[in-house]
Amino acid sequence: MKIKExxxxxxxxxxxxxxxxxxxxxxxxxxxxxxxxxxxxxxxxADRRFKLGxxxxxxxxxxxHFLEHKMFDMSDGSNALTTLYAKxxxxxxxTSSDMTAYLFESVDGFRDNLDTLLSFxxxxxxxxxSVSKEQGIIGQExxxxxxxxxxxxxxxxxxxxxxxxxxxxxxxGTVESIAEIxxxxxxxxxxxxxxxxNMALCVxxxxxxxxVCEAAREILPKEPADVPVRxxxxxxxxxxxxxxxxxxxxxxxxxxxxxxxxxLPEDGTLALRQELCGDLALRLLMGRGSGLYSxxxxxxxxxxxxxxxxxxxxxxxxxxxxxxxxxxDKVCEEIKKEILGISxxxxxxxxxxxxxxAMYGMKLRELNSLDSICYSAARGHFGGYEPLRAFELLxxxxxxxxxxxxxxxxxxxxxxxxxxxxxxx
Amino acid sequence: MEVSNRKxxxxxxxxxxxxxxxxxxxxxSVNMMLPLSRADAAKNALIPRVLLRGTSAYPDIESxxxxxxxxxxxxIVPVVRKKGEVQCVGFYASFADDRHxxxxxxxxxxxxxxLAQLLLSPATxxxxxxxxxxxSEKQKLISDIRSSVNDKxxxxxxRLFELMCSxxxxxxxxxxxxxNAEKITAVGLTKHYKQVLSTAHIEIxxxxxxxxxxxxxxVVSEFAAMPRGQVEPMPATQIKTTPxxxxxRYYTDHLNVxxxxxxxxxxxxxxxxxxxxxxxxxxxxxxxxxxTSKLFMNVRERLSLCYYASSSIDWRKGIMLVSSGIEFDKxxxxxxxxxxxxxxxxxxxxxxxxxxxxxxxxxxxLKTVAxxxxxxxxxxxDQTLGDFILRPEKLAVLVSAVTAEDVLSAAxxxxxxxxxxxxxxxxxxxxx
Numbered sequence: 001m002k003i004k005e006x007x008x009x010x011x012x013x014x015x016x017x018x019x020x021x022x023x024x025x026x027x028x029x030x031x032x033x034x035x036x037x038x039x040x041x042x043x044x045x046a047d048r049r050f051k052l053g054x055x056x057x058x059x060x061x062x063x064x065h066f067l068e069h070k071m072f073d074m075s076d077g078s079n080a081l082t083t084l085y086a087k088x089x090x091x092x093x094x095t096s097s098d099m100t101a102y103l104f105e106s107v108d109g110f111r112d113n114l115d116t117l118l119s120f121x122x123x124x125x126x127x128x129x130s131v132s133k134e135q136g137i138i139g140q141e142x143x144x145x146x147x148x149x150x151x152x153x154x155x156x157x158x159x160x161x162x163x164x165x166x167x168x169x170x171x172x173g174t175v176e177s178i179a180e181i182x183x184x185x186x187x188x189x190x191x192x193x194x195x196x197x198n199m200a201l202c203v204x205x206x207x208x209x210x211x212v213c214e215a216a217r218e219i220l221p222k223e224p225a226d227v228p229v230r231x232x233x234x235x236x237x238x239x240x241x242x243x244x245x246x247x248x249x250x251x252x253x254x255x256x257x258x259x260x261x262x263x264l265p266e267d268g269t270l271a272l273r274q275e276l277c278g279d280l281a282l283r284l285l286m287g288r289g290s291g292l293y294s295x296x297x298x299x300x301x302x303x304x305x306x307x308x309x310x311x312x313x314x315x316x317x318x319x320x321x322x323x324x325x326x327x328x329d330k331v332c333e334e335i336k337k338e339i340l341g342i343s344x345x346x347x348x349x350x351x352x353x354x355x356x357x358a359m360y361g362m363k364l365r366e367l368n369s370l371d372s373i374c375y376s377a378a379r380g381h382f383g384g385y386e387p388l389r390a391f392e393l394l395x396x397x398x399x400x401x402x403x404x405x406x407x408x409x410x411x412x413x414x415x416x417x418x419x420x421x422x423x424x425x
Numbered sequence: 426m427e428v429s430n431r432k433x434x435x436x437x438x439x440x441x442x443x444x445x446x447x448x449x450x451x452x453x454s455v456n457m458m459l460p461l462s463r464a465d466a467a468k469n470a471l472i473p474r475v476l477l478r479g480t481s482a483y484p485d486i487e488s489x490x491x492x493x494x495x496x497x498x499x500x501i502v503p504v505v506r507k508k509g510e511v512q513c514v515g516f517y518a519s520f521a522d523d524r525h526x527x528x529x530x531x532x533x534x535x536x537x538x539x540l541a542q543l544l545l546s547p548a549t550x551x552x553x554x555x556x557x558x559x560x561s562e563k564q565k566l567i568s569d570i571r572s573s574v575n576d577k578x579x580x581x582x583x584r585l586f587e588l589m590c591s592x593x594x595x596x597x598x599x600x601x602x603x604x605n606a607e608k609i610t611a612v613g614l615t616k617h618y619k620q621v622l623s624t625a626h627i628e629i630x631x632x633x634x635x636x637x638x639x640x641x642x643x644v645v646s647e648f649a650a651m652p653r654g655q656v657e658p659m660p661a662t663q664i665k666t667t668p669x670x671x672x673x674r675y676y677t678d679h680l681n682v683x684x685x686x687x688x689x690x691x692x693x694x695x696x697x698x699x700x701x702x703x704x705x706x707x708x709x710x711x712x713x714x715x716x717t718s719k720l721f722m723n724v725r726e727r728l729s730l731c732y733y734a735s736s737s738i739d740w741r742k743g744i745m746l747v748s749s750g751i752e753f754d755k756x757x758x759x760x761x762x763x764x765x766x767x768x769x770x771x772x773x774x775x776x777x778x779x780x781x782x783x784x785x786x787x788x789x790x791l792k793t794v795a796x797x798x799x800x801x802x803x804x805x806x807d808q809t810l811g812d813f814i815l816r817p818e819k820l821a822v823l824v825s826a827v828t829a830e831d832v833l834s835a836a837x838x839x840x841x842x843x844x845x846x847x848x849x850x851x852x853x854x855x856x857x
Contacts, residue, residue: 010524030447031446032447033793034793082717085717085786086717086782087785088782090789106789143567247566251575252575253570287490289487289491294485294486298485298557301485354491358497358498360521361499361520364449364497364498364521364525365519366796368448368797
């Protein structure tokens, strides 16, 4: 295996690409009692239309998430989650817009649990009966999320920003869309997206890296396969699709998200750089240390939960800021003014350097958590960058570059706003 | 990891050091250990929030955050924890470990100094905590107390304890009540803060790469200026071993909810007065504390009576809680099945496999305490409330030695005390 060292933060990563196309990452974490494994496929809620060979396929919204639920069923009638728990492991899975991941952590019997993980994720078992039962369960889940103000607020913003990209639709789909799912569609999607060439296995802990590769070689398919081409729709441009989304729900005070579209660089390392630059810019503009935050907080316009950041998913990127506020529009106006003011005056060297120090500490803290390290490794693999280069990249970001980011990606006229107000307001 | 003996470093101030190279960051928590009471809980909870608004040297959020950011993104947050009938109030700081500070600065010393400054030298006006800070943080506290109703599961638990322990300090939530929060003034809070500062028993817990001597030196020199009077001992928790009334008490609230919440409170019996913690933990894990538990496998999986059903223990108070989300019309069935499953544990109606799974679950859980800095802080803070410090590895050994007989005798005295049901809107003419 290849070894990459990141001495300044004391990390060491073993990597290997197996003959079947699977990428393996083992992050050394001496001293930890538990070890953590994340087996991920580059397949999420947004990957609905794709091309394999010469043919285009359209699949129902929510199928990646549905597939995740059904993967735990084993052909002998057992459930992989229960099997892992019975062995003392803690296991889970999640589906985002561009990734599905299965994970576990355990203190003892890591190899045994890893074998279970690799087996159940690579061996689909669906029946008419189990699919129809799951349609009921996920249907309930969808109805529950429809009443969730946080989810509604987030998708309110994404639906305002993006006209076409399927990341604007909820990962779970709708009751109607999942009704179209059959065992056959599940088998097909599994075959296309759960092939090792489209997957990454990330492990963190005090674990022998060769053992991890050995397990993957033994259990997973031997041959590589083609990786499908995805269609996320036409180029979105910079203007938001709509400028405003508003709804009344059972919340105690209004909550809002504002945001803008960003152009995502094709190159992975540049994309990582832009993410750091975007997070830094937003921290300096409206983070806790900024004059704007202080003013808004003192005036009672924002709360402790106010946050701002840069995110990218399924080929698109955006900025997002918000929280609870009695006057979301006023907060948004203040933010717009601040953007214009800072664009003229800059941040000042002392303030800028302090912001970078704070970002460094925040990134460093993430390295304590085995789950966040593995998640970053998988995201980095699918996005074509090394997440641990963040420290060195951050160091090289200048104030000018941050201001350029703001000038390009935080244009006040292009801010979209999503607001959930209490019923009756 | 080196765990130093907890020791008194200043009058009524105790320090526990967990030395490890495992993390990239260090952590320090400063906890004032106050008796939980309905009258003072809101005031106590408000103190760290107000203090975090500014100090004499950094009088506002902007300058204070600048000082934090300068120390590589130091994070200090207010923490309010309820452990038995002790309200633990203070700060939790997380910061870059000196080994990973690119400039080679000693961040630890500066963090300790900042923590002491936050606690001892707040921003004041006219000799009192600043009125605008007190008022705005008070409103935020009230809104947090109110928003507890947004999380229906937590709300049902709070209501259960409020009703079940109505005559006990335990009936008060960790943030206190809205009514008492409303009454707080800057003058009153300043007086209370000064009194607490001079009398509270204080526990400080450090976790990071620094040696104990260095941590102790920093703490002693920075906190030496603390004005101390007659220091109170660690507050005690009144344990009731049996239900308050001969018959189980039943309560129902009606709210506009789509899913019912059932919460059942039990008293653990005489075992709560002993240090026999491991057998009770195993009994609980087997009953409802893990995904291989009886509640999960039967009430949820086999009978589909609920969306979730689990049990947990507050060892410091001698209470067990079952919390479940159900359809409104499943109330009788679910409650009866919960009690049936507890009876099964009490009668020894479980397999060797169930016992082993429960133990394995607990042991894994205890071993992973050492892998997360905040959990270490939680764990060792909890230990300060007992007669002695029991390390998680040691507790895991005790758990592994638990036998079926131990479980039977531990579960024997567990008695239901109060049943609480959060029901949907009340229909006309439909008496409950």
